[in-house]
Amino acid sequence: MSDIILEARGICKYFYDPVKVKVLNEINFSINKGDFVAVTGKSGCGKSTLLYILSTMDTDYEGELLIDGELMKGKKEKQLARIRNEKIGFVFQFHYLLNEFSVLKNVMLPGLKLGKYSDTEVADRAMEKLKMLGIENLGMKKANQLSGGEKQRVAIARALINDPLIIMGDEPTGNLDKKNSEIVFDIFKELAERYKQTLLIVTHDQGFAANTHRIIEMEDGKIIK
Amino acid sequence: MNYKLIFNIAKSLLLARWKQTLVAAIGVTFSITMFITLLSFMTGLNDLLDGLILNRTPHVRLFNDIKPNKHQPINSTVTYGKDYNFINSIKSSSSRQEIYNSGAIMESLTKDVNVMGLAPKIIAPVFFNDGSIDITGVINGIDVEEESRLLHFNEYVTTGNPLDLKNVSNSIILGKGLADKLIANIGDVVQITTSKGERFQLKVIGFFQSGLLEFDKTQSFATLGTVQKILGKPNSYITDIQVKLYDIKKAPALAREYTQLYGADAEDIQTANSQFETGSFVRSLISYAVGITLLVVAGFGIYNILNMMIYEKMDSIAILKATGFSGTDVKRIFLVIALTIGLFGGTLGLAFGFLLSSVIDQIPFNTAALPTVTTYPINYNPVFYLIGSSFSLITTYLAGFFPARKASKVDPVIIIRGK
Ligand SMILES: Nc1ncnc2c1ncn2[C@@H]1O[C@H](COP(=O)(O)OP(=O)(O)OP(=O)(O)O)[C@@H](O)[C@H]1O
Ligand SMILES: [Mg+2]
Numbered sequence: 001m002s003d004i005i006l007e008a009r010g011i012c013k014y015f016y017d018p019v020k021v022k023v024l025n026e027i028n029f030s031i032n033k034g035d036f037v038a039v040t041g042k043s044g045c046g047k048s049t050l051l052y053i054l055s056t057m058d059t060d061y062e063g064e065l066l067i068d069g070e071l072m073k074g075k076k077e078k079q080l081a082r083i084r085n086e087k088i089g090f091v092f093q094f095h096y097l098l099n100e101f102s103v104l105k106n107v108m109l110p111g112l113k114l115g116k117y118s119d120t121e122v123a124d125r126a127m128e129k130l131k132m133l134g135i136e137n138l139g140m141k142k143a144n145q146l147s148g149g150e151k152q153r154v155a156i157a158r159a160l161i162n163d164p165l166i167i168m169g170d171e172p173t174g175n176l177d178k179k180n181s182e183i184v185f186d187i188f189k190e191l192a193e194r195y196k197q198t199l200l201i202v203t204h205d206q207g208f209a210a211n212t213h214r215i216i217e218m219e220d221g222k223i224i225k
Numbered sequence: 226m227n228y229k230l231i232f233n234i235a236k237s238l239l240l241a242r243w244k245q246t247l248v249a250a251i252g253v254t255f256s257i258t259m260f261i262t263l264l265s266f267m268t269g270l271n272d273l274l275d276g277l278i279l280n281r282t283p284h285v286r287l288f289n290d291i292k293p294n295k296h297q298p299i300n301s302t303v304t305y306g307k308d309y310n311f312i313n314s315i316k317s318s319s320s321r322q323e324i325y326n327s328g329a330i331m332e333s334l335t336k337d338v339n340v341m342g343l344a345p346k347i348i349a350p351v352f353f354n355d356g357s358i359d360i361t362g363v364i365n366g367i368d369v370e371e372e373s374r375l376l377h378f379n380e381y382v383t384t385g386n387p388l389d390l391k392n393v394s395n396s397i398i399l400g401k402g403l404a405d406k407l408i409a410n411i412g413d414v415v416q417i418t419t420s421k422g423e424r425f426q427l428k429v430i431g432f433f434q435s436g437l438l439e440f441d442k443t444q445s446f447a448t449l450g451t452v453q454k455i456l457g458k459p460n461s462y463i464t465d466i467q468v469k470l471y472d473i474k475k476a477p478a479l480a481r482e483y484t485q486l487y488g489a490d491a492e493d494i495q496t497a498n499s500q501f502e503t504g505s506f507v508r509s510l511i512s513y514a515v516g517i518t519l520l521v522v523a524g525f526g527i528y529n530i531l532n533m534m535i536y537e538k539m540d541s542i543a544i545l546k547a548t549g550f551s552g553t554d555v556k557r558i559f560l561v562i563a564l565t566i567g568l569f570g571g572t573l574g575l576a577f578g579f580l581l582s583s584v585i586d587q588i589p590f591n592t593a594a595l596p597t598v599t600t601y602p603i604n605y606n607p608v609f610y611l612i613g614s615s616f617s618l619i620t621t622y623l624a625g626f627f628p629a630r631k632a633s634k635v636d637p638v639i640i641i642r643g644k
Pocket of ligand 2: 047049170
């Protein structure tokens with residue numbers, strides 16, 4: 001298919017501390033535009049490790065990673081930063097908002113960095129994303145004044161600001177109660193269904209995984225399904 | 226590069242930790258303040274001490290030293306003239322200290338483009354008679370106006386008007402120390418005896434205080450005419466020509482040239498007072514060393530603050546990097562923080578340094594040795610401010626550089642995984 005957004009070819013990853021361990025073993029898969037994919041597996045099977053590689057933050061691996069048809073190997077730190085900025089949105093288990101800034105500014109930062117739009121346009125777009133997630137009234141608050149669920153929604157808005165090709169999440173609901181988890185899940189679902197947003201979400205939550213389009217199951221550094 | 230964004234983020238990080246950054250900035254302010262004050266004060270003091278001697282020393286002095294004649298008769302004879310002749314017990318020839326043909330020399334010097342001006346002088350050793358006691362002293366015959374213009378004579382006359390020397394006939398200005406010895410007051414008449422045994426009476430019209438006590442105990446001043454009269458010499462008689470140049474550095478070369486040209490001895494200021502430059506140099510060196518030490522200490526303060534800030538902001542750095550900021554961006558953010566501290570602290574430091582030196586400039590400083598000085602001396606040289614501001618920026622840059630580089634190397638994976 002020509003719509004492949006992300007492709008992993010034979011990705012292997014070793015950790016050397018304290019002894020050489022192969023954490024990822026020959027990972028091969030691809031994600032098409034509009035896919036809503038869940039990655040599941042036992043704790044310690046290498047899900048997070050894989051996600052860090054796919055997100056270009058970890059460059060110490062074997063095999064090939066293509067994002068938007070482009071090979072990531074051999075790119076400079078600056079180029080990778082640019083790709084993360086432009087094409088990848090992140091949502092982590094912990095919200096990682098910058099407490100020095102307002103909610104709106106937090107959402108705007110990656111947009112300002114991209115520099116594609118003027119500052120006011122970025123602000124408008126950020127407001128739009130907050131509205132889409134139903135938290136437009138929080139815009140002027142400081143990031144540390146929010147609840148966990150609200151923070152996670154702000155993090156999603158931030159991930160969306162540059163209209164990324166793919167949103168990656170590492171247990172984005174892992175730190176939330178049931179109600180908030182559901183809200184976040186519904187947001188992902190809506191993003192996938194209504195806006196055709198491509199999503200790759202690592203999760204422990206079987207219920208969450210079952211409701212996605214596709215599940216990648218891992219065990220001991222391999223994809224088993 | 227989006228500098229606006231970088232400044233914006235730097236500002237937010239700074240304000241979030243404004244107390245610590247303030248402390249760091251105060252460190253810079255303090256050191257720059259001290260740097261400026263110390264240098265202004267030290268240099269002021271240097272100038273003062275140098276001026277004590279250098280202001281009053283001509284750049285080149287022409288005179289006739291008493292010494293054996295170079296042209297001994299035997300060397301002029303046909304028979305032995307070419308031999309190497311050993312002559313024992315040579316005596317100095319004619320004790321004439323007069324500069325020969327002084328009028329023509331002065332005229333030619335006035336035309337020299339290097340010469341700012343010249344002041345002729347007669348040095349006459351005399352005895353001051355005080356009852357039965359004779360005090361050895363010197364009367365300097367001077368041209369009051371030129372001596373004041375070129376060698377600041379008027380600044381050292383503490384009592385009386387120097388121009389009265391010209392207006393009152395047979396008048397004299399005594400060194401303060403000499404006057405005290407003679408118990409002479411203004412308007413009194415002092416009696417002197419020349420080396421030839423002639424007696425003269427001179428009216429005291431002022432006191433002179435040079436700052437060098439020994440000097441003041443022997444020296445006195447009168448006009449050229451008065452001294453010529455005392456010595457019984459014609460009015461072309463002059464023993465010294467004091468030359469002030471536009472460029473003091475040319476003095477040694479010109480002194481050599483004048484010796485050749487005029488056949489008189491010439492001494493330049495550098496040879497006469499070489500020890501002064503060394504003293505000034507060492508004092509400046511100490512001030513710079515102290516100032517720079519203070520700055521380095523302030524630099525460590527900034528280094529600490531930034532390290533702490535980076536340690537605290539690991540999460541923020543990780544997320545900035547995860548969302549597309551490069552290592553360079555992160556480095557710039559922290560460098561901007563460091564330089565802001567330096568710029569802010571440094572500017573305040575310059576201002577406070579100026580204030581503190583102006584305060585010192587107002588503090589009374591009266592000493593018998595320095596009659597013209599009433600407050601502590603300060604040199605407001607803009608160069609100190611330039612050096613201070615450049616150093617504050619350089620040290621803060623260096624202090625910021627290593628923490629900033631550390632921040633740029635933060636691996637977001639390690640931070641995010643660490644949670
Ligand atoms: N920096 C490291 N050095 C050595 N071993 C590591 C390092 N990071 C992770 N590992 C190991 O790699 C394996 C995979 O870790 P990873 O975090 O990817 O698991 P995971 O599937 O995300 O688990 P969880 O579901 O608990 O988050 C684990 O066995 C872990 O101990
Ligand atoms: Mg994990």
